[in-house]
Structures are given as structure tokens and as C-alpha cells.
Amino acid sequence: MTEAEFLAALRQLPLHPGAHSLTDDTATLGRYILTTDTLVEGVHYLAGDRPADVAWKLLAQNLSDLAAKGATPVGVLLNYPLRGADDWDAAFLAGLATALTHFSTPLLGGDTVSLPPHAPRVLTLTAIGADAPAPPRSGARAGDALYVTGTIGDAGAGLAIALGKDGPAELLAAYRRPQPRLAEGQALGPHVHAMMDISDGLLIDAERMAAASDLAVTIDLAAIPLSPAYAAFAGTDRAARLAAATAGDDYQLLFAAPAERALPVPATCVGHFTHGTALTLKHGVQPLPLPGKLGFQHAS
Ligand SMILES: Nc1ncnc2c1ncn2[C@@H]1O[C@H](COP(=O)(O)OP(=O)(O)O)[C@@H](O)[C@H]1O
Ligand SMILES: Cc1ncc(C[n+]2csc(CCOP(=O)(O)OP(=O)(O)O)c2C)c(N)n1
Ligand SMILES: [Mg+2]
Incomplete structure (x- = not known):
């Protein structure tokens, strides 16, 4: 199973x-x-x-x-x-x-x-x-923007480094010492429609939020925030962005909020929710097929 x-x-x-x-x-x-x-x-x-x-x-x-x-x-x-x-x-x-x-x-x-x-x-x-405002995974609304805190992919690169690749201590630390976004979550909680953390990968977790909210979501790979360390380690091309978006272990927050609303903490808009179902991927204006694996799943 x-x-x-x-x-x-x-x-x-x-x-x-x-x-x-x-x-x-x-x-x-x-x-x-x-x-x-x-x-x-x-x-x-x-x-x-x-x-x-x-x-x-x-x-x-x-x-x-x-x-x-x-x-x-x-x-x-x-x-x-x-x-x-x-x-x-x-x-x-x-x-x-x-x-x-x-x-x-x-x-x-x-x-x-x-x-x-x-x-x-x-x-x-x-x-x-x-004391949780507890925005659910299922609360995204059509027209909401999809945001992430921090940068994506660092821990996945850190795992590759832990397994023997050459790379900076900063990426290794992202894998070994994830930082739960408690302060950001407390600040965002009352202002967002839906929120979850990214443990299995940005794409699979965004798809879960869309499914729970009964909506479709489109993600722009070009918008995914990469750290300078990740960019130096893996590059910033499409393959590097897909790897970052599917590796998991990020422990950043993923949330849905009205596109025009000012946010209490820094975050990056990576996509949008619309009526419909499923995840759609693009790179800038170019539509992309979904990768075989959207993220980490046990026993898959
Ligand atoms: N073995 C289990 N028994 C009961 N509930 C489970 C089990 N595994 C997962 N769940 C529930 O399924 C939902 C999704 O779990 P999961 O994807 O692991 O959440 P998270 O990634 O936030 O830890 C949660 O409500 C969790 O409590
Ligand atoms: C040695 C090793 N191999 C692979 C991974 C990648 N990995 C394993 S589990 C996982 C996802 C998070 O774990 P999970 O049990 O799904 O946590 P949850 O989503 O329930 O919070 C990832 C990205 C890892 N962290 N370490
Ligand atoms: Mg779990």
C-alpha cells in the first residue's frame, strides 16, 4: 500500500x-x-x-x-x-x-x-x-495567491551533500537543522485562508492544499525562491527548479491569501488558485508537463 x-x-x-x-x-x-x-x-x-x-x-x-x-x-x-x-x-x-x-x-x-x-x-x-488561529489546508479560495516563506530546495541539496556531493555547510544545515517557522505562522495565521507546512515537496503539498480546497492551482517554477547557496550548488535552470520543488524537507510555510493583501512577514508568490481541479505547472509563460514525482511519498 x-x-x-x-x-x-x-x-x-x-x-x-x-x-x-x-x-x-x-x-x-x-x-x-x-x-x-x-x-x-x-x-x-x-x-x-x-x-x-x-x-x-x-x-x-x-x-x-x-x-x-x-x-x-x-x-x-x-x-x-x-x-x-x-x-x-x-x-x-x-x-x-x-x-x-x-x-x-x-x-x-x-x-x-x-x-x-x-x-x-x-x-x-x-x-x-x-492559541491557534488554525487556518485549514482546505480554506484556499479561487483568486487567492499561493505563497511560500523562505527558500525552497536547500534541504534536498543538503541531503545530496550528506550523501557525498561537495557543497556548502549552509545547505547541509538546512537538511539537518530545519527551522520551524513558528513566528511567521503566528503572524500569518489570522490573515490567510489556508496554510500548511512543506514537508514532502512544494508541488505535492500545493496539490494537497488545492485538493483539500476543491480548487485548481497553477505554479510558476520561475517564481520559486532559491537561496544563493542553492543557486551556486545546483543552478537555476528548469531541472534545478524542479528538483527544489519536489525534494521536500523544506519546513517552510505554504499559504493561500488574497493576491492584493499586504502580508505581515516576507513571502514569495509562486502561484494562483482557480476554479477547477489539479495542479498545473508553468515556467514563466511556458506550460510544463508535470514531473513523474511531485514529491516524497512513503512506499510509492
Ligand atoms: N497512521 C495514521 N493514523 C491516523 N492518522 C494519520 C496516520 N497517518 C497520517 N494521518 C493523518 O493524515 C493527515 C495527513 O498526514 P500527513 O500528510 O502525515 O501530515 P503532515 O505532513 O502534516 O504530518 C493528518 O491528519 C494525519 O493526522
Ligand atoms: C536519508 C533520507 N532520505 C530521504 C529523505 C527525504 N525524505 C524522507 S521523508 C520526507 C518527507 C517528510 O517526511 P514525512 O514522514 O512524510 O513527514 P510528514 O509529511 O508526515 O510531516 C523526505 C523529503 C530524507 N529526509 N533522508
Ligand atoms: Mg505526518
Whole structure:
């Protein structure tokens, strides 16, 4: 089963009204916003990555979902696997302490288990937030512009560098130490129609926002914001832009807002919503066929 097929089947199970039909980044329970995300060794991070970086990424990936709803973190639950590697565990704990302090997010609890020797680590965190304006993924309106914060593609390039390519530390850091856009999310939350974070790739996540909103979306590859480091590493041609738009791990915010509305934080308009269905891609004025893969999907 692919991730999309599994999610479609989950949507047939008994769902809480706060599950938002499993089409949003977070669930809602009273004044709280809930999300959980897992890191799998070899799938989300490399076995040789530093434990402190893994701890950072685990927290950051979850807080990014809270950021997408404009929420303030309240606390987290940690599910942790011991594997008889005391040094790794100690370094993970030290890194987690740094990350929790950095994001002013205390630990609420969790669970600790043991793994068979040599089994890949699977680390899960559940994050709870509050005070969220919570713009849904499904709130985009025809005529809205599609915006992203920051730059796209840096983490994907960082993964290529972690796997052996030559490239700058800045791109590697984007892969290993993603920065959840909590302040931007809180500022944008009350002003936007729809918002989500980009974890799987700009194209696939924009398509999900359009589908949830029952709209079509057109993205202009030429408008995708690339960092100077990415441009120096990969170039700025169509292939480099497509790679940036489909790599994932960006943890930037993707949101829909009226095209003429002034925004409280810097962001780049990369497309527009219209009546209809599906994602359409162009490069400037030139229409482009969709690539085979719009982003990262598990078991695809
Ligand atoms: N195994 C699962 N059980 C229940 N709900 C799930 C599961 N996997 C994903 N979901 C739900 O499906 C929706 C989409 O999930 P996902 O794409 O992973 O969101 P995100 O990328 O923001 O983490 C969310 O509402 C999430 O809670
Ligand atoms: C070693 C390694 N290979 C590939 C990737 C790319 N990758 C793995 S999972 C993923 C998407 C984000 O993970 P997911 O579990 O889908 O998070 P969610 O969308 O649920 O927040 C990406 C881009 C990576 N981060 N690390
Ligand atoms: Mg998820």
C-alpha cells in the first residue's frame, strides 16, 4: 500500500470531528492542537547523522506542523527506542535538551522501548500547541495567491551533500537543522485562508492544499525562491527548479491569501488558485508537463 492509499483507507475509520477528516496538518481538541511525526533511520535521516541533529529534526518537524496552524507550542511527548548505544542515547538527550530550550517547549511525557540489535531506530514525537488561529489546508479560495516563506530546495541539496556531493555547510544545515517557522505562522495565521507546512515537496503539498480546497492551482517554477547557496550548488535552470520543488524537507510555510493583501512577514508568490481541479505547472509563460514525482511519498 502507498501512503496515499493507506490515508484514504484511514479516512473510512471512525473519525473524531477534530481530525478534520485527516486532511490537515494537525487535529483539534478543545483549545489544543495535536500533531505527531516520526523519524526513521535511513528514511528521514542517515544512520551516521549526529544524534543531536536527529533530536533537533524530530522536534523541528513536529513544531513545523504547529507553525502551520499559527499555534504556540505547549509541550511534547517522546517515544524513544533504546538499542544498547549509551553514547548515542546521551548525545540525543543533550541535543533534545538544547532543542527544547531553544523552542521553549517542555517535555510532557512519552514511552521508552528496546529494539532488537541493529534494528533501525524509529523516533516519534507528539506535539501539543494552543492559541491557534488554525487556518485549514482546505480554506484556499479561487483568486487567492499561493505563497511560500523562505527558500525552497536547500534541504534536498543538503541531503545530496550528506550523501557525498561537495557543497556548502549552509545547505547541509538546512537538511539537518530545519527551522520551524513558528513566528511567521503566528503572524500569518489570522490573515490567510489556508496554510500548511512543506514537508514532502512544494508541488505535492500545493496539490494537497488545492485538493483539500476543491480548487485548481497553477505554479510558476520561475517564481520559486532559491537561496544563493542553492543557486551556486545546483543552478537555476528548469531541472534545478524542479528538483527544489519536489525534494521536500523544506519546513517552510505554504499559504493561500488574497493576491492584493499586504502580508505581515516576507513571502514569495509562486502561484494562483482557480476554479477547477489539479495542479498545473508553468515556467514563466511556458506550460510544463508535470514531473513523474511531485514529491516524497512513503512506499510509492
Ligand atoms: N497512521 C495514521 N493514523 C491516523 N492518522 C494519520 C496516520 N497517518 C497520517 N494521518 C493523518 O493524515 C493527515 C495527513 O498526514 P500527513 O500528510 O502525515 O501530515 P503532515 O505532513 O502534516 O504530518 C493528518 O491528519 C494525519 O493526522
Ligand atoms: C536519508 C533520507 N532520505 C530521504 C529523505 C527525504 N525524505 C524522507 S521523508 C520526507 C518527507 C517528510 O517526511 P514525512 O514522514 O512524510 O513527514 P510528514 O509529511 O508526515 O510531516 C523526505 C523529503 C530524507 N529526509 N533522508
Ligand atoms: Mg505526518
